[in-house]
Amino acid sequence: MISRRTLLGGAGGVAALAFAGRVAPPAAAAQINAIGLQLYTVRDIFQKDPVGTLEQVARIGYREVEFGGGGYDAMDHALLRRTMDRLGLRSPSIHIGYDALLGQFDKSVAMAKTLGADTVVLPYMTDEHRNEQAWQVALPNFNRFADGLNKAGLGFAYHNHDFEFTVKPGGVSLYERFLKETDPALVKIELDLYWAAHAGESAAALIDRLGSRIYAYHVKDMRADRSMAAVGAGTTDFAALFKRKASAGVRHFYVENDQAPAPYLPDITTSFKTLRALRF
Numbered sequence: 001m002i003s004r005r006t007l008l009g010g011a012g013g014v015a016a017l018a019f020a021g022r023v024a025p026p027a028a029a030a031q032i033n034a035i036g037l038q039l040y041t042v043r044d045i046f047q048k049d050p051v052g053t054l055e056q057v058a059r060i061g062y063r064e065v066e067f068g069g070g071g072y073d074a075m076d077h078a079l080l081r082r083t084m085d086r087l088g089l090r091s092p093s094i095h096i097g098y099d100a101l102l103g104q105f106d107k108s109v110a111m112a113k114t115l116g117a118d119t120v121v122l123p124y125m126t127d128e129h130r131n132e133q134a135w136q137v138a139l140p141n142f143n144r145f146a147d148g149l150n151k152a153g154l155g156f157a158y159h160n161h162d163f164e165f166t167v168k169p170g171g172v173s174l175y176e177r178f179l180k181e182t183d184p185a186l187v188k189i190e191l192d193l194y195w196a197a198h199a200g201e202s203a204a205a206l207i208d209r210l211g212s213r214i215y216a217y218h219v220k221d222m223r224a225d226r227s228m229a230a231v232g233a234g235t236t237d238f239a240a241l242f243k244r245k246a247s248a249g250v251r252h253f254y255v256e257n258d259q260a261p262a263p264y265l266p267d268i269t270t271s272f273k274t275l276r277a278l279r280f
Contacts, residue, residue, distance in 0.1 A: 040068040067094040098122060100219065
């Protein structure tokens with residue numbers, strides 16, 4: 001089939017353009033092939049019935065899940081893996097806390113591999129780490145985690161909230177220190193678009209700056225009053241963000257709503273339908 005570029009490159013380009021507009025559709029826009037869900041969004045029902053919750057998530061149409069919260073770390077990981085395999089789900093990454101990576105590193109690696117993950121994400125740093133001295137102590141551990149995971153065949157990424165941008169000891173934000181003092185080849189980024197915007201950052205500018213270091217997005221929407229919302233129920237222009245050059249290398253798009261209202265499933269259904277229809 002003659003391509004649109006070949007057609008327009010020949011003689012009579014203007015006439016050919018008019019012809020092509022009548023008989024050939026425009027080049028297909030990009031879309032998300034495998035929409036993911038961060039299970040923290042449905043943590044209340046997942047904790048009570050993990051297998052049933054995964055079944056409902058798969059029924060909505062999600063094809064990837066990211067474990068986080070809901071007590072998943074104490075569950076039967078082999079059972080969770082068998083359930084995912086049966087449902088056609090996969091878990092490319094899982095959230096593991098700082099203390100667990102410090103004190104139970106080998107157990108964390110085993111858990112990640114049992115669940116089929118290729119990347120471990122550090123999801124949160126508690127209040128005691130949110131000062132200059134404690135942060136400077138933690139950052140070398142980020143590098144150490146990444147190195148150890150790399151040797152075990154796994155990747156490592158850090159997930160932001162807003163405090164990394166708003167806490168600025170000596171006028172330098174914790175996020176700036178993180179970017180400067182961690183190894184960009186090993187310490188990747190799971191960019192939470194809501195929390196970055198909530199901190200006053202331009203998500204577009206941040207995406208451009210982080211470039212190929214971005215491993216995954218946490219996709220959650222923001223209402224005009226800055227509260228969280230299901231994707232499509234807020235004001236965020238996700239198409240504009242996802243079509244930026246740096247987004248081309250992002251491997252996973254995880255829906256998350258930390259404050260999803262019960263019964264949760266309608267909220268994640270709205271997000272899924274919005275992203276399934278999104279073209280960029």
